[in-house]
Amino acid sequence: MNAVLPGAFTDALARHGDRVAVTDADTSLSYAELADRARAAAARLAPHAAAGERLRIGFYAANSTDYVVGYLAALFAGAVPFLADSAFxxxxxxxxAEDCGLDLLVHAPDADVEQVTERIPGAGEFAGGEFGGLTVSRVRRFDAPAPPLLPDTEVCRFTSGSTGRPNCIEFSGAAVLAAARNWVEGTGLSARDRIACLAALSNGLAFNTSLLAAFLPGASLHLxxxxxxxxxxxxxxxxxxxxRLVAFPALYESIVRRSSTGGFAGVRAAISSGAPLRDSVREEFxxxxxxxxxxxxxxxxAGPLTFAADGTGTGLGTPLPGVEVIADEEGLRVRSESMGSRxxxxxxxxxxxVDDEGRYRTGDQGHLLDGVLHLTGRTGRLVNVGGRKIDPIEIAEVLRKAAGVLDVVAFEAEGRHGDPVLAAxxxxxxGPTVQSLRAHCAALLPSFKVPSVxxxxxRIPVNSIGKPSVERLRRLLAEARSN
Structure with missing residues (x-):
């Protein structure tokens, strides 16, 4: 297989040399320094690949320059990076680890990874500074054989785990490169841009807009x-x-609530995705x-699909280059050059x-008005909270296992500030208390799946055919809040 991404990154790093590539609170790396560190780290990874096999390396950490170094190192070593949400x-x-047959895991030293890792023989094998503050651990062997990757897969990312098992999306190098190129072209990203990225690089919002996309024109990425x-x-x-500021809607809502205005003098554009941003919040921001x-x-x-270039109107913008959006009674279906494979x-x-024409059914409903996409709802049951899709049935099943619980309904509700939250x-x-039930969820679920309310x-109120009445449940919450 002729990999696409190593060459794309090599070219970008070489062209932009002494320009600032990536920073965090502790470190700043130029393009040349990033290339040197990533190559050195890749040399440490390469010997761990079995003959004829590509290493599968999981990434389970928060944003940092070390994360970017490790990601590039995996690509340069001919490995496949699997970018997992650190909130899992x-x-x-x-x-x-078991589903995907991971070989190594790159993680923060204090991460809770004991269930999946074992000590690498030879103390200090990865000590030497190439991975900075991150640790590289061997993933323990599982009984099930690793499922084979597609020949052109170069990166794997995950859904939010809305069914209790995060789906691992395989992306070809060509798809990842197309997502970056089309974002650069469609949004006017240039070498003059300095991107403040507040979204996790494992998430599509940051991965597609702020990683390879930043490096292609020579912009700088600030984490x-x-x-x-x-x-x-x-x-x-x-x-x-x-x-540029890249963040989820909750962050813009926080800024509006606190009337924070400092620091924005040089910011030309703020980018929001992952969940709907209310027009009132956008306007006040x-x-x-x-x-x-x-x-x-x-x-x-399917990667990045639309972008609102003017930043003033309602809606989610027009399709980016290489994107087709169909909105009809079947819901939104999309086809893009950045589509995952499976x-x-x-x-x-x-x-x-995927339909017969190769369009992916997103599960969203909406319409195009003068070419601008407007969302109106979901075709399925998933709840979108802070950009992560959550299956309320999974949450209800977890809560039913708590002592003293007779029945439970989990659903999307409106938070105190009008934002969507998960309620139960x-x-x-x-016997059961709110505190004990919250602790029960926290012990079994990642933090973003623990209900906020x-x-x-x-007794659960039901409708005329005996099913739980979500309308009456929301009314109960509203009454409880007003008391």
Whole structure:
């Protein structure tokens, strides 16, 4: 196989030499320095590949320059990086390791990875600075054989685990490169841009807009560690002179609530995706900061799809280069040059979502008005909270296992600030409390799947045919909030 991504990165790193490539709170690397570190780290990885096999390397860490070094090192070593959300818990990480046949795992030293890793023979084998503050561990052997990768797969990313088992999406190098090139062309990204990225690089919002896409024209990528609070954002913008801000809607809502205006003088564009950004928040953010918010729509399986170039109107913008969007009674169907190939660990599921013309069924509903995409809902049951898709049935099943729970309904509700949150209404006997139920969820689910709102009742209200009435459940929550 002639890999695409190593050559694309090699060319970009060589062309932009002494320009700043990537920074975090502790480190700044030029393109030349990034190339040197990534090549040195790749040399450490290469000997671990079995004859005729490509190494499968999981990445389970927060954003950092070390993460970027490791990602490039995997590509340069001929390995396949598997980018897992660092918010996944040990249970989901173990499923990923087994389902995908991972060989090595790159992670923070304090990450809870004991269930899936074992010590690499030879103490200090990866000590030497190439991976910076990250640790490289061997993944323990599982009984099930590793599923074969497609010959052109170069990167794997994951869905949010909405069915309890994150689906592993295989991407060809050509698809990843097309996503980056089309984003650069469609959004006018240039060497003058300095991107402040607050989304995880494992997520499509950052992966497609702020990794290879930043390096192709010679822009600089600035990463933040820790919770993306409004004050942390302001410090990042001020210290980097950022021209672009990439973040989820919750962050813009936080800035609006706190009326934070510092640090935005040089920012020309703010990019939002992952969940709907309310028009009122977008308008107030622009009024406070003077910065337009450009909505962007994409799905994990198909990459970036639309972009709102003017940053002033409603909707999610027009299709990016290489993208076709169909909106009809079947819901939104898309075809793009950045499409994934399949789910490695769920044979046939991805293929079943692709129609006869090669368009992927997104599960969203919407319409095109003067070429601009507007979403109106979901064709399925998934809840979109903070850019992550969550299956409420999975959450309900977990809560039903808690002592004293008679019945439970999990659903999307409106939070105190109007943002979508995951809520759970539970019929319980004497004993369970909100605190004990929250702890029960936290022990079994990643943090983003723990409901934000718990409400305890004697009986779940039902409609005329005996099914839970979500409308009455939402009314219960509204009444409880007003009391």
């Amino acid at each position: 818990g040990p249970f989901e990480l173990a499923r990923i 933040s560690r820790g919770l993306p609070t409004a004050s942390r954002i302001v410090r990042l913008l001020e210290s980097t002179g950022a021209t 622009t009024r406070l900061t003077g910065v337009p918010v450009h909505n962007y729509y994409g799905v994990a399986e 789910y490695l660990n769920a044979p046939g599921v991805f293929e079943a979502r 209404v539970l019929a319980v006997e004497a 718990f409400h305890l009742v004697d």
